[in-house]
Each structure stands twice: as structure tokens, then as C-alpha cells.
Amino acid sequence: MAKPMIEAVDVIKSFGDVKALNGVNVSVPEGSIHGLLGHNGAGKTTLVHILSTLLPPTGGSARICGFDVATRPKEVRRCIGLTGQFASVDEQLNGRENLALVARLLGASRRQAVARADELLETFELTDAAKRPVLQYSGGMRRRLDIAASLVGGPRVIFLDEPTTGLDPNARIGVWETIERLAKDGTAVLLTTQYLEEADRLCEQITVLSEGSVVAGGNPADLKAEVGQRMVTVTMAAESDVPVAVKALEGAGIRATPQESGKAISAPVAAAADLAVVVRILSDADTEIAELALTEPTLDDVYLTLTHEAAGKPVPA
Ligand SMILES: Nc1ncnc2c1ncn2[C@@H]1O[C@H](COP(=O)(O)OP(=O)(O)OP(=O)(O)O)[C@@H](O)[C@H]1O
Ligand SMILES: [Mg+2]
Incomplete structure (x- = not known):
């Protein structure tokens, strides 16, 4: 050094x-x-x-x-x-x-x-x-x-x-x-x-x-x-697949949240390899995936998390 x-x-x-x-x-x-x-x-x-x-x-x-x-x-x-x-x-x-x-x-x-x-x-x-x-x-x-x-x-x-x-x-x-x-x-x-x-x-x-x-x-x-969270966003082919997908992922211990857009859900993942797990669970549940995207954390996420934690405030969603 x-x-x-x-x-x-x-x-x-x-x-x-x-x-x-x-x-x-x-x-x-x-x-x-x-x-x-x-x-x-x-x-x-x-x-x-x-x-x-x-x-x-x-x-x-x-x-x-x-x-x-x-x-x-x-x-x-x-x-x-x-x-x-x-x-x-x-x-x-x-x-x-x-x-x-x-x-x-x-x-x-x-x-x-x-x-x-x-x-x-x-x-x-x-x-x-x-x-x-x-x-x-x-x-x-x-x-x-x-x-x-x-x-x-x-x-x-x-x-x-x-x-x-x-x-x-x-x-x-x-x-x-x-x-x-x-x-x-x-x-x-x-x-x-x-x-x-x-x-x-x-x-x-x-x-x-x-x-x-x-x-x-x-x-x-x-x-x-350390602080930021990778997220996977899955857009389902049909809106009716959304609750099925959320339930299937939940069964595997993955907490997925439906997005406002209607057909999409997002869930935190630890590594890029977890994408494959998500895809397998959803296909086993007979749902159809239209689009799949992995979002990397940004420094903005880190900063918001840290400064809110320090001030004892809840982190905004
Ligand atoms: N001369 C001074 N007398 C009294 N308080 C001061 C003085 N200088 C700074 N402070 C206070 O110390 C704290 C830190 O101020 P400082 O200017 O270092 O912040 P900063 O991170 O540079 O902010 P900014 O992003 O607005 O430039 C603030 O609460 C400020 O009001
Ligand atoms: Mg300053």
C-alpha cells in the first residue's frame, strides 16, 4: 500500500x-x-x-x-x-x-x-x-x-x-x-x-x-x-400468470413482488446464476415468460439505504 x-x-x-x-x-x-x-x-x-x-x-x-x-x-x-x-x-x-x-x-x-x-x-x-x-x-x-x-x-x-x-x-x-x-x-x-x-x-x-x-x-x-440488491424482473406473457408465478416463487423461498405495469414481477436475487433457478421454477409452474431482465444495484441504492439507516428512517421502496 x-x-x-x-x-x-x-x-x-x-x-x-x-x-x-x-x-x-x-x-x-x-x-x-x-x-x-x-x-x-x-x-x-x-x-x-x-x-x-x-x-x-x-x-x-x-x-x-x-x-x-x-x-x-x-x-x-x-x-x-x-x-x-x-x-x-x-x-x-x-x-x-x-x-x-x-x-x-x-x-x-x-x-x-x-x-x-x-x-x-x-x-x-x-x-x-x-x-x-x-x-x-x-x-x-x-x-x-x-x-x-x-x-x-x-x-x-x-x-x-x-x-x-x-x-x-x-x-x-x-x-x-x-x-x-x-x-x-x-x-x-x-x-x-x-x-x-x-x-x-x-x-x-x-x-x-x-x-x-x-x-x-x-x-x-x-x-x-454489500448494500445494493440485484433484482430480476420477469414479464409474464399473460397477466393471469402473475399470481401463479408469485406463488411458485414463494414456494421456493423467493419473495416476488408484482409490478404496477400488470404483467411484471420482480424479486431479489443473490447471483446472476439464480436467474436460471427463477426460470426453472416458472416453467415448472406452467407459466410463460415474455421477458427477463437483471438489474444491478446502483450507488444511488447504496446511498439511500445507508443514509436512511443512519438517520433511523425507513428506506423508501
Ligand atoms: N462556521 C460554521 N458555524 C456553525 N456551523 C457550521 C459552520 N460551518 C458548518 N457548520 C455546520 O456544520 C454542518 C456541516 O456543514 P458542511 O458545510 O461541512 O456540510 P456539507 O456536507 O459541505 O454540505 P453541502 O453539501 O451543503 O455543501 C452543518 O450542520 C453546518 O450548518
Ligand atoms: Mg459543502
Whole structure:
């Protein structure tokens, strides 16, 4: 296992009576993308702020590139890039000026700063817009400039707080590709998102937060296997077969539920091989199958199950 570049150990954060984080553990090795998922107010931004030294933790500890955020904040800041939930670039300046300004703040000479700005504008396909004030940028362009700004110093660790919120599908894919490229080059990425599809596509590991606590963690496939349920949906040739089929399956210990559409029933199955069992039972019961489909669980199922379990609410059907 590679050395963790981002490491949070039992991090606690209270704001007065509000416990925003309840003992959170996260570990991200270099070259890896880690997703922090959770509903509004789950504590995602708070954790990102603690890891990037913007907020002190109430308890627990965190290390970035091996430096403790509480005792070595300067070193931590030197090795991170942060793209906040809300845009932070200067709207009056153009794209090139924004990036060059950040480079200057990080100690580059005027020439180095402009060279670094141009390099990043190229990477983020913003060269054509380099001289336009950011005020005129679209949401997607702004977001790319934001991420570019956090990369000026060539950080080994990057935090992206909801990098694609509000972007159209095309712009979102552009940002995803950028993030994937960063990880390929060895950067450790921690991103927060409310989009399960985004976590599924990008993240090697996911931590699901609910009300400040970790309710699940693992890679997307394992999470789906653990919590999500594979379902088989069988459409019968005739509506009159439905009750017969339900009864036959019940006799074999499989709980099937008739669907609203009339001719279909669905039942949970553990493995794809169970499909054969379902088909045999139904044919032994002299019913006729018109269509058969297996539905894999999605991260949405996992997320709903987990966050409802954590809040003690029933999972909606
Ligand atoms: N500065 C603050 N003072 C008081 N309470 C705060 C402060 N910052 C965050 N909180 C509270 O801490 C909890 C976690 O907030 P946080 O912003 O981390 O959530 P989030 O997961 O990023 O949500 P969102 O998806 O809406 O961005 C919330 O209950 C919030 O109201
Ligand atoms: Mg947030």
C-alpha cells in the first residue's frame, strides 16, 4: 500500500452545539481519487477545510504529505491545492491574469508566472479565452479556471469541493478527465460530491458521510455488492400468470413482488446464476415468460439505504 498523502484520524469538529464531524477517518494514497459523499450539511466542506488548514479540528488529527495540519500548517499549505465549493477567482481579471496572480503569490517571477499561467490555460483548454475577463466566462469555464488556479503550485495533494456542481454534462466530463489526468500524474485527490455517478466513475475509494459520521466506506463495486440488491424482473406473457408465478416463487423461498405495469414481477436475487433457478421454477409452474431482465444495484441504492439507516428512517421502496 502506498504511503497515505491525506490522512484524517478520528477527526471531530464542533461548532457550538452542532457536531459537524463525529470522528472521521480517511486515508488517500498518491495517485488515487477519494470521494466524500453526503447530503447537504453532512460535513464534507468542514472536513476539507480542516484538511487544508482553514479550520482547526476540535479533536483527532490529520496529516497531509506527512505534515500535521495543527503543528505544520505552512508545510501543509505548500503541498496542497484547494478548489472551494464557491468560485474564488477574480471576476474583473482575465483568465491569464488570475492564474499569473496566484503564481506571483506563490513566489514566481513575473515571467515564470505568465509561463505557468499559459501552460495551465492550454491544459484546461482556456487559451482562447485567456484575455477575456472571467465575468464573461460560462460556469464550466469558470470551474476549469478555478481548478487550474489550485494547480499553479504543482501540488501533490488536491482538494476539490463539489468540482462539477452546476455544470452541464459536457463540461462535467471535461472536469472529470482533468481530475483523472491529475491522479495519473501521481496527485492524491479528495473530492466531495453529491453525484453518485461522479463517485462511481472517478473514485477508487468512497467515504459516505451522514450527519458528521462515516456510514460506509470502500470501493464503489464493493459498496454496491454489500448494500445494493440485484433484482430480476420477469414479464409474464399473460397477466393471469402473475399470481401463479408469485406463488411458485414463494414456494421456493423467493419473495416476488408484482409490478404496477400488470404483467411484471420482480424479486431479489443473490447471483446472476439464480436467474436460471427463477426460470426453472416458472416453467415448472406452467407459466410463460415474455421477458427477463437483471438489474444491478446502483450507488444511488447504496446511498439511500445507508443514509436512511443512519438517520433511523425507513428506506423508501
Ligand atoms: N462556521 C460554521 N458555524 C456553525 N456551523 C457550521 C459552520 N460551518 C458548518 N457548520 C455546520 O456544520 C454542518 C456541516 O456543514 P458542511 O458545510 O461541512 O456540510 P456539507 O456536507 O459541505 O454540505 P453541502 O453539501 O451543503 O455543501 C452543518 O450542520 C453546518 O450548518
Ligand atoms: Mg459543502
